Amino acid sequence: MASPVWAPKRGSANPDSAAPTAQSMGKRRSNLSCTNVAASCLRVRTATKACRTRSLFRRFFSGDDDLSDFDSSASNALFSVASRLEKLYGGKAYVGLRIPDADTGSRQHIDLVLVTKGEAVVVSVKNFAGVTSIRPDGSWVCLDGSHYKEQSHPDPVAEAKRAASVLESYLEQRGVALPDGYFSSKVVLPNPKFCSHSIVPSDYFPPEVITYEQWAQLKPESKSTLSGWIKGAFRGAKKEMQETMHQQLNFVLGTAPMWDRLELKGNKYVLGEFLEFKGKQEDMQILRNIRRTKIGRLIIQKTSMFGFAPSRLQVLYSPRDYRSEGASSSEWVEVTVRSSTEILFQPTNSSKVRKFKLSSIVSMTLSA
Numbered sequence: 001m002a003s004p005v006w007a008p009k010r011g012s013a014n015p016d017s018a019a020p021t022a023q024s025m026g027k028r029r030s031n032l033s034c035t036n037v038a039a040s041c042l043r044v045r046t047a048t049k050a051c052r053t054r055s056l057f058r059r060f061f062s063g064d065d066d067l068s069d070f071d072s073s074a075s076n077a078l079f080s081v082a083s084r085l086e087k088l089y090g091g092k093a094y095v096g097l098r099i100p101d102a103d104t105g106s107r108q109h110i111d112l113v114l115v116t117k118g119e120a121v122v123v124s125v126k127n128f129a130g131v132t133s134i135r136p137d138g139s140w141v142c143l144d145g146s147h148y149k150e151q152s153h154p155d156p157v158a159e160a161k162r163a164a165s166v167l168e169s170y171l172e173q174r175g176v177a178l179p180d181g182y183f184s185s186k187v188v189l190p191n192p193k194f195c196s197h198s199i200v201p202s203d204y205f206p207p208e209v210i211t212y213e214q215w216a217q218l219k220p221e222s223k224s225t226l227s228g229w230i231k232g233a234f235r236g237a238k239k240e241m242q243e244t245m246h247q248q249l250n251f252v253l254g255t256a257p258m259w260d261r262l263e264l265k266g267n268k269y270v271l272g273e274f275l276e277f278k279g280k281q282e283d284m285q286i287l288r289n290i291r292r293t294k295i296g297r298l299i300i301q302k303t304s305m306f307g308f309a310p311s312r313l314q315v316l317y318s319p320r321d322y323r324s325e326g327a328s329s330s331e332w333v334e335v336t337v338r339s340s341t342e343i344l345f346q347p348t349n350s351s352k353v354r355k356f357k358l359s360s361i362v363s364m365t366l367s368a
Contacts, residue, residue: 074349075269077127077190082112085123088218091116092250096259096271096348098367099163099170108166109348113253117246120178122167122185124160128153129193134205157208160185174252176245190215259348260292261365262356270354272347274366278355279341286335287315292366296320299363313339313358320368 082093097110111125130144138155164185171178187209194212205211259271277287290298298317316332339359346353 072264072268072270074127075271076267078111078125078271079269081123081125081188081190082114084218085112085114089114089116092253094253094256094258096261097167097253098257098259099166100257101166102169102173103166107257108163109259110163110167113167115246115249115253120183120249122160122164122183124156124163124185124187126153126156126187126189127191128189129191131195156187157185157206160187160208170256171249171252176248176252178245178249186210188215192216255368258367260345260367262343262345263362263364264356264360265362270345270347270356272345272350274364275344275346275353277341278344280338283337283341286337287341289333290315290317292368294320295366296368297363297365300358300361302359311339312336313341315358 078095082095086093092115094113094115095111097113098107099110101108110122112123114121114123128140128142130142132140132142134140138158140153140156142151142153143149144151164183168178168183185208189210189212192212260274262270262272264270274292277284277290289295295317296319298315301314301316313336315335315337317335318332321331337358339357341358342355343358343361343364344353345356
């Protein structure tokens with residue numbers, strides 16, 4: 001058997017050929033460890049530099065902002081529910097209402113109102129996740145399984161009923177007289193991470209609540225074969241409204257106070273309040289006419305630069321018209337500003353003002 005490379009030759013008296021000591025072996029291991037650590041650090045630095053280069057490359061060629069730190073899941077769920085209800089039951093869904101409450105002197109936030117020719121439903125969308133329980137006082141407690149955090153929420157059923165009452169009073173003030181019991185209220189829980197029936201029984205929640213399992217059962221083709229709880233939720237036995245009353249209701253809701261709305265790239269939505277534009281003085285002068293008293297909606301379009309990030313963007317906006325919901329193509333005004341121009345926006349349920357670059361925005365809708 002061959003001797004190890006460090007083994008001394010037989011009969012050799014050379015002290016340098018002697019077997020290595022523990023001290024020399026320790027030095028060799030130490031040198032190897034230092035070499036490995038240095039190589040690992042070099043790989044990390046190289047990977048980090050490559051990641052930053054790719055990120056800068058993407059931002060340069062796409063012109064997009066990094067919105068990964070902004071959580072729009074609640075607003076996204078709200079618009080997703082509204083879109084699905086319109087597809088399932090027809091009618092019109094009004095999202096993000098801010099209805100004046102005469103009793104408190106404040107504004108009542110309403111997630112959405114679905115109006116069909118047979119009824120109207122105030123829908124509260126709660127993007128709750130985790131195992132949920134109800135306390136004796138009616139409040140809800142959600143235990144997030146991923147972070148093991150316990151979050152307490154006011155009774156959403158009571159909140160939805162309160163919102164429906166405020167809305168009915170507001171409609172009466174604006175001359176819309178509805179039949180008794182025409183409005184109902186529901187709570188929709190559309191988050192797939194909400195607790196399943198295997199954990200919480202289906203009859204644990206009040207009848208006004210539509211859990212994720214129930215929400216997932218809805219299919220567009222099942223309109224003619226709706227189950228009992230769906231009929232109770234959105235197809236109650238109510239009187240058919242007269243056409244004039246239906247038109248009047250849609251007009252009042254369409255002109256009611258609402259949150260401003262941002263549509264971002266990647267199918268993200270943000271509800272809140274538009275504050276102002278930020279940018280070069282020249283661009284501010286160009287955008288000076290975009291005020292909520294005059295403008296209802298603006299659209300951001302990129303100028304074509306063969307795939308490169310455009311240095312300027314086209315902004316289309318239309319004058320506000322209270323007589324109709326949309327604007328004809330001849331009414332749109334087009335201006336061009338730098339892509340670095342920003343919008344200052346105060347999202348709902350947040351104390352922090354956010355800055356959004358125009359390059360990350362698809363459209364913005366302003367409430368009157």
